[in-house]
Amino acid sequence: MSDDGLTLRTLTTDDLPALSDMLARAFLSDPSEGFRHREGLVFEPDRSHGVFDGDELIGMGEILSRKITVPGAGPTPFAGITSVGVAPGHRRRGALTRVMRAQLHGLHDDGAEPIAALWASESVIYPRFGYGLAAQFYRAKIRAKAAYQPGVELEAERVREVGREQAIPLIKAIYDKEAPQRVGALDRPGATWEFNLDDPEGRRNGATALKFAVLPDGYAIYRVKSDWHEEGPRGTLIVQELVATTPETYATLYRFLLDYDLIGTVETFAALDEPLIHLLADPRRISRSGGDSLWVRLVDVDRVLKTRRYGIPVDLVFGVRDAFCPWNTGNWRLVTDEGGNADVTRVEDAPDLELDVIDLGAIFLGGTRPSTLAAAGRIKERTAGAVSRATAAFASDREPSCLESF
Numbered sequence: 124m125s126d127d128g129l130t131l132r133t134l135t136t137d138d139l140p141a142l143s144d145m146l147a148r149a150f151l152s153d154p155s156e157g158f159r160h161r162e163g164l165v166f167e168p169d170r171s172h173g174v175f176d177g178d179e180l181i182g183m184g185e186i187l188s189r190k191i192t193v194p195g196a197g198p199t200p201f202a203g204i205t206s207v208g209v210a211p212g213h214r215r216r217g218a219l220t221r222v223m224r225a226q227l228h229g230l231h232d233d234g235a236e237p238i239a240a241l242w243a244s245e246s247v248i249y250p251r252f253g254y255g256l257a258a259q260f261y262r263a264k265i266r267a268k269a270a271y272q273p274g275v276e277l278e279a280e281r282v283r284e285v286g287r288e289q290a291i292p293l294i295k296a297i298y299d300k301e302a303p304q305r306v307g308a309l310d311r312p313g314a315t316w317e318f319n320l321d322d323p324e325g326r327r328n329g330a331t332a333l334k335f336a337v338l339p340d341g342y343a344i345y346r347v348k349s350d351w352h353e354e355g356p357r358g359t360l361i362v363q364e365l366v367a368t369t370p371e372t373y374a375t376l377y378r379f380l381l382d383y384d385l386i387g388t389v390e391t392f393a394a395l396d397e398p399l400i401h402l403l404a405d406p407r408r409i410s411r412s413g414g415d416s417l418w419v420r421l422v423d424v425d426r427v428l429k430t431r432r433y434g435i436p437v438d439l440v441f442g443v444r445d446a447f448c449p450w451n452t453g454n455w456r457l458v459t460d461e462g463g464n465a466d467v468t469r470v471e472d473a474p475d476l477e478l479d480v481i482d483l484g485a486i487f488l489g490g491t492r493p494s495t496l497a498a499a500g501r502i503k504e505r506t507a508g509a510v511s512r513a514t515a516a517f518a519s520d521r522e523p524s525c526l527e528s529f
């Protein structure tokens with residue numbers, strides 16, 4: 124027990140009711156059977172930490188054992204941080220800090236996954252624990268029936284709207300093909316699909332249950348919400364996920380959604396480099412707003428940097444600061460070869476670049492450029508040309524994308 128009377132321990136399945144109810148309250152919901160069921164689906168008790176005031180669970184965080192696609196090397200184990208919450212009334216007393224320390228120091232001590240990543244409810248929470256903004260996405264509202272540019276090729280096959288049970292095996296197979304190709308995408312083991320497609324009435328916001336549209340090389344998961352006006356119907360179609368492994372399938376699925384009768388607006392979200400806007404004859408039929416998706420934390424700088432491949436051969440020394448995980452503080456030499464493989468060693472040499480571990484997390488997936496962080500004053504160049512070389516080395520063909528909030 125510490126000075127403030129709070130204790131920390133790993134959780135057990137017996138803690139599920141208490142933790143579900145505490146999380147429901149933390150996330151502005153009413154505790155419910157449905158919430159408990161959902162929490163139980165992906166809960167890994169041994170990898171979850173709870174903070175207690177006496178016997179009362181007042182704070183927690185979970186680690187999910189998942190894989191994330193990293194540049195050039197495909198799916199790689201990472202610690203998916205989720206279900207982070209502290210009870211109202213116990214906040215700003217360091218409970219979250221304790222959970223974060225248990226997670227990150229534990230991963231280091233155990234030699235477990237070298238990367239942690241999460242979606243943040245609020246962007247101010249995680250940088251203090253070393254998480255950097257590694258992937259972004261955009262939300263889009265598209266006017267229904269918006270025409271495509273001439274020359275956009277569509278599938279000959281018609282899109283079919285199918286029932287949930289029929290859709291699930293088809294969409295799983297398509298997703299498993301796509302995720303290893305897309306940097307930032309996650310694998311979906313165990314009950315992850317059930318968790319992602321959990322669809323209680325309370326989460327529908329007045330819209331229908333989830334609907335499924337499929338083609339051999341892609342699918343869309345969405346809901347529709349009716350809205351009747353004297354001038355005509357203006358319903359909304361809300362996309363939860365759209366995955367396509369060919370450009371024709373991508374265009375055909377969006378054509379299907381945009382042409383859905385009685386719909387005025389299609390609301391969706393997309394990776395920064397998705398071709399959506401370029402399909403449209405009039406790009407102003409789409410309005411966009413930005414959002415952050417993955418925040419990445421390097422648990423062990425040397426172990427992580429070796430997991431991915433690099434765009435060009437470089438020999439650079441990174442001077443890293445890491446207040447929360449001090450074993451990372453120091454100078455790290457990254458040497459990459461023609462094949463993109465990396466060797467990383469601790470050195471005493473002067474750094475070519477100085478940065479915080481937050482910034483290394485931000486650039487790791489290739490979505491945030493070192494040159495951008497240098498322009499923001501976050502990365503300091505100590506050897507001329509080092510920023511440019513690091514930018515070329517960390518770049519990847521496609522933007523990292525994780526359109527699955529976990």
Ligand SMILES: CC(C)(COP(=O)(O)OP(=O)(O)OC[C@H]1O[C@@H](n2cnc3c(N)ncnc32)[C@H](O)[C@@H]1OP(=O)(O)O)[C@@H](O)C(=O)NCCC(=O)NCCS
Pocket residue numbers: 149150182207208209210213214215216217218219220221242243244245247248251
């Ligand atoms: C976010 C949350 C878990 C923080 O828990 P907490 O126990 O209050 O956090 P701590 O006391 O350990 O805070 C550590 C530091 O972060 C700051 N901080 C934490 N949460 C913050 C927030 N939401 N906004 C601004 N600052 C925050 C604290 O002020 C503190 O700063 P200090 O070290 O300078 O004093 C809690 O507010 C919560 O449950 N929020 C609602 C659910 C949620 O958003 N969970 C996160 C899901 S990704």
